[in-house]
Amino acid sequence: MYFSAFSYQETANMFFFTTIRDYHQQLQANESSCSEAVSFYLDNCKRHEHLNAFRELYAEEAIQKAALLDEQRSGGLPLKKMHGVVIAIKDVICYEGHKVSAASRILKDFTSLYTASALQYLIDEEAIIIGSCNCDEFAMGSSNENSAYGPVKNALDESKVPGGSSGGSAVAVQANMCMLSLGSDTGGSVRQPADFCGIIGLKPGYGTISRYGLIAYASSFDQIGIFGKNIDDVFLALEVMAKPDVMDSTMNQSGFTPPAPLTEEKKYKFAFLQQATAHPSLDPEIAKSIDSLQDDLEKAGHETTSIDFDLLDYIVPAYYVLTTAEASSNLSRYDGVRYGYRPETKPENLEAFYAENRSESFGTEVKRRIMLGTFVLSTGYYDAFYTKAQKIRALLVKRMHEIFENYDAVIMPVSPTTAFPLGLHEKDPLAMYLADIYTVFANLTGIPAIALPLFSHSNNMPFGVQVLCNSGSEVTLRDISAGLMMLKKQ
Numbered sequence: 001m002y003f004s005a006f007s008y009q010e011t012a013n014m015f016f017f018t019t020i021r022d023y024h025q026q027l028q029a030n031e032s033s034c035s036e037a038v039s040f041y042l043d044n045c046k047r048h049e050h051l052n053a054f055r056e057l058y059a060e061e062a063i064q065k066a067a068l069l070d071e072q073r074s075g076g077l078p079l080k081k082m083h084g085v086v087i088a089i090k091d092v093i094c095y096e097g098h099k100v101s102a103a104s105r106i107l108k109d110f111t112s113l114y115t116a117s118a119l120q121y122l123i124d125e126e127a128i129i130i131g132s133c134n135c136d137e138f139a140m141g142s143s144n145e146n147s148a149y150g151p152v153k154n155a156l157d158e159s160k161v162p163g164g165s166s167g168g169s170a171v172a173v174q175a176n177m178c179m180l181s182l183g184s185d186t187g188g189s190v191r192q193p194a195d196f197c198g199i200i201g202l203k204p205g206y207g208t209i210s211r212y213g214l215i216a217y218a219s220s221f222d223q224i225g226i227f228g229k230n231i232d233d234v235f236l237a238l239e240v241m242a243k244p245d246v247m248d249s250t251m252n253q254s255g256f257t258p259p260a261p262l263t264e265e266k267k268y269k270f271a272f273l274q275q276a277t278a279h280p281s282l283d284p285e286i287a288k289s290i291d292s293l294q295d296d297l298e299k300a301g302h303e304t305t306s307i308d309f310d311l312l313d314y315i316v317p318a319y320y321v322l323t324t325a326e327a328s329s330n331l332s333r334y335d336g337v338r339y340g341y342r343p344e345t346k347p348e349n350l351e352a353f354y355a356e357n358r359s360e361s362f363g364t365e366v367k368r369r370i371m372l373g374t375f376v377l378s379t380g381y382y383d384a385f386y387t388k389a390q391k392i393r394a395l396l397v398k399r400m401h402e403i404f405e406n407y408d409a410v411i412m413p414v415s416p417t418t419a420f421p422l423g424l425h426e427k428d429p430l431a432m433y434l435a436d437i438y439t440v441f442a443n444l445t446g447i448p449a450i451a452l453p454l455f456s457h458s459n460n461m462p463f464g465v466q467v468l469c470n471s472g473s474e475v476t477l478r479d480i481s482a483g484l485m486m487l488k489k490q
């Protein structure tokens with residue numbers, strides 16, 4: 001069943017947000033103000049405090065910034081792209097003078113010394129930053145239950161997880177606590193929570209947005225991603241953030257300057273991965289909806305083909321070997337000396353000092369990954385695990401190129417299930433890892449991908465589809481996504 005409307009509605013306040021463009025028109029016609037917007041979102045943050053979506057609210061700052069923008073705005077002049085847009089950020093994105101903890105005890109009370117480039121670009125365009133959002137510790141997880149500051153609840157059903165690792169950012173948009181939010185996506189952490197919360201989640205291609213100021217989990221996979229409720233706003237935020245940055249040498253320095261969205265209807269060639277829809281872990285209702293989407297696209301005049309994708313079962317193992325290897329190296333800097341929290345211990349020597357700090361301050365999942373990563377990189381196991389996983393990554397990239405020689409986009413599920421109950425996978429990390437089967441492909445290959453909230457399940461939870469395009473094809477991804485969202489409205 002197509003998901004008819006965003007099920008989560010607010011009733012308390014007069015302010016009503018649809019798109020940035022409408023909001024800007026209202027501002028220019030003096031029908032609304034940034035201050036009204038901020039007070040609406042702060043009210044909602046207060047009412048939904050129990051969802052635990054935020055780590056910190058920058059209430060005073062947001063109120064002041066809104067008042068300043070309202071005062072400075074003079075009728076008629078074009079507004080900056082993010083003027084008054086209320087944005088929340090994940091607690092892995094540095095913002096000078098504000099706390100950043102990666103939802104970990106090891107960074108408790110640590111204050112950022114500089115601002116992430118992508119965030120700075122939003123601020124330069126006059127965005128209002130309302131606060132930082134809860135997430136899985138160091139962005140490791142799929143349910144937001146690995147936060148040192150407690151889990152986040154899904155606003156549509158508070159007994160369910162919001163997904164992870166950017167669960168707080170997803171709920172902040174879902175429950176109208178901001179207009180847009182930022183997450184990070186290393187293996188699905190924007191798309192999967194978007195799927196569980198019934199909103200849009202975009203992971204841009206690797207290198208599209210600067211990673212400078214994003215706390216690293218696995219550097220060759222990490223990308224900042226965007227949550228929103230409509231395609232125009234999400235891609236507008238992408239346009240603003242995807243600017244060249246000398247501080248990130250792995251990024252594409254040409255930026256993203258998209259042409260206007262298509263006005264005429266274009267026909268596309270879609271590939272559906274056979275093994276993805278036939279996978280035994282996939283909820284049959286989700287499989288059926290993907291099949292029906294294929295029919296609908298055919299009926300609408302697009303070309304669709306079910307293609308063989310025999311590499312599906314290798315991608316989760318390859319992802320976990322490579323990302324834990326990178327994580328074990330990235331997280332070695334947290335030793336209790338240079339950063340944040342240092343527990344009260346009386347170690348006998350330096351070695352014991354590090355061991356005690358790290359043992360006490362990292363959570364179980366982070367420790368598991370550091371150990372796994374250290375193991376796969378160790379002499380004797382390096383070739384058997386790390387080198388092999390790199391070979392799989394190379395194979396996947398090759399396969400991806402072959403697919404995009406013939407197709408404009410790939411369509412597959414985002415997650416095998418809808419949002420699951422809190423605590424369900426607590427004792428079974430492997431089950432949680434395996435649920436990343438559909439999202440990690442885009443990160444292993446570096447391509448852009450988006451989760452679109454098209455459907456609702458008979459269990460009353462939303463779910464969506466994932467659209468993946470070739471590297472550098474964010475414009476095609478935008479146009480296809482806009483078309484699919486229209487399908488939902490019909």
Ligand code: GLN
Pocket residue numbers: 139140141142164165184185186187188189190217323436
């Ligand atoms: N669920 C995946 C993991 O735990 C993805 C995390 C992410 O994208 N940050 O690694």
